[in-house]
Amino acid sequence: MKRQLFATLFTAVSLLAASQPLLAATTKADARNADLVAALQAVSPDPLGGRLGLAAATAQAAATPAAKGDRNLVLQARSGTSDQRAYALWKGGTKS
Amino acid sequence: MRLAMFAAVLFALAAPVARALPTATQVAVAFKALDATGNGEISMEEWERGSFALFRAADKNKNDFIDADELQGSSIAQDTFLRADTDHDGKLSIAEFMALRRAIFTIADIDRDDALSFVEFELLVVMEQVGWVDRNQNGRIELSELRESLTKAFEQLDGDHDGFLSTAEAVYMPPAEFKKFDRNLDGKLALDEFIAGYRVALLAD
Numbered sequence: 337m338k339r340q341l342f343a344t345l346f347t348a349v350s351l352l353a354a355s356q357p358l359l360a361a362t363t364k365a366d367a368r369n370a371d372l373v374a375a376l377q378a379v380s381p382d383p384l385g386g387r388l389g390l391a392a393a394t395a396q397a398a399a400t401p402a403a404k405g406d407r408n409l410v411l412q413a414r415s416g417t418s419d420q421r422a423y424a425l426w427k428g429g430t431k432s
Numbered sequence: 433m434r435l436a437m438f439a440a441v442l443f444a445l446a447a448p449v450a451r452a453l454p455t456a457t458q459v460a461v462a463f464k465a466l467d468a469t470g471n472g473e474i475s476m477e478e479w480e481r482g483s484f485a486l487f488r489a490a491d492k493n494k495n496d497f498i499d500a501d502e503l504q505g506s507s508i509a510q511d512t513f514l515r516a517d518t519d520h521d522g523k524l525s526i527a528e529f530m531a532l533r534r535a536i537f538t539i540a541d542i543d544r545d546d547a548l549s550f551v552e553f554e555l556l557v558v559m560e561q562v563g564w565v566d567r568n569q570n571g572r573i574e575l576s577e578l579r580e581s582l583t584k585a586f587e588q589l590d591g592d593h594d595g596f597l598s599t600a601e602a603v604y605m606p607p608a609e610f611k612k613f614d615r616n617l618d619g620k621l622a623l624d625e626f627i628a629g630y631r632v633a634l635l636a637d
Contacts, residue, residue: 372482373489375465379454379557383486383529384503384512385536386560392535393515395571423484426526 369419453589454557456606463553473547476537483533487526497523535571539564542573542634551633555585557604562588578634582627596620609633 380386384393454462466474466482474482490498500522503509516532517524540548540556548556564573564581573581589601598620599610613621613629621629 369485369488372465373485375458375462376482376486377489378458379462380560382503382506382509382512382560383483383490383498384509384516384532386506386508387563388536388539388556388560389532390508390512390515391563391566392539392571393512393532395566395569396531396535397515397518398569399571419485419488422488423481426484427480 365420366418453561453604455603459554459557459604460550460606462557463550466553473549474553475547476534479533479537479548480530483530484526486533487529497525498529499523539571539573542575542578544572549634551630554604555630558585558589578631579627582630583623586623586626596622597626 382389384390463474464470466478468478468481469475487498490502492502493499498513500510500513503513512532513524516528518528518531519525536556537548540552540559542552542555543549559581562585565577565584566573567577567580568574586597589597591601599605599607602610602621605613609629610621612633613625615625615628616622
């Protein structure tokens with residue numbers, strides 16, 4: 337009984353220890369994403385691309401018919417999901 | 433209706449530079465941040481990754497859409513929003529947002545090699561503020577349109593209208609690039625130096 341308890345405890349500690357690098361990597365990746373967003377916003381505060389975006393959207397609107405809804409991030413990228421994971425999910429979804 | 437739409441866009445595109453341009457350091461930092469592989473150019477994959485991060489940052493209420501009120505107050509952004517919202521549901525989905533961002537990449541990829549060099553990215557940053565000339569309305573900068581687009585950019589950047597760009601007016605340009613463009617070494621760029629400099633830089637990519 338004591339041995340079983342020890343084995344369970346040992347497994348739990350091992351799993352926790354093994355998950356730390358993964359968690360650290362995710363945190364690091366999200367920190368990189370935050371730096372990326374800050375760097376992009378410094379040169380281009382409008383995520384829609386300013387005048388270039390306006391011209392692109394105008395050309396697009398003239399060339400393509402109105403779309404019917406599309407598959408979105410809903411249920412895939414909950415607010416708690418890391419940016420890295422959400423991107424991977426979205427990218428996977430667009431390929432399938 | 434369509435004429436009115438184009439007139440409104442032309443008016444918006446013709447307006448003077450709305451805010452100060454970023455510095456050369458800021459442009460270099462943004463380029464480096466996007467260029468995840470560090471190979472000196474931004475691939476579509478890297479561009480999409482950056483765009484995705486921008487979408488998530490703009491989606492402040494985390495409902496997986498960009499709503500109109502989540503955008504900054506510029507009228508250009510609001511106009512773009514209306515056009516990019518192709519299903520007219522009053523919000524931008526990730527697909528609509530990414531379609532727009534891909535179109536921006538395509539415009540900026542002047543040499544059509546499916547990657548943005550530093551010079552192309554630098555021009556993208558400038559043209560986001562000053563617009564570009566798309567005579568044939570195909571959503572690309574043709575080499576034949578480049579001269580006109582650069583002339584327009586030059587005129588907008590030349591804040592004191594003396595016909596030359598000082599280092600302060602071309603603040604987004606790295607000093608080494610400015611020196612390279614300044615062929616007669618007079619410390620300022622004339623229009624022909626500006627155009628020739630970019631032509632050479634784009635062909636060298």
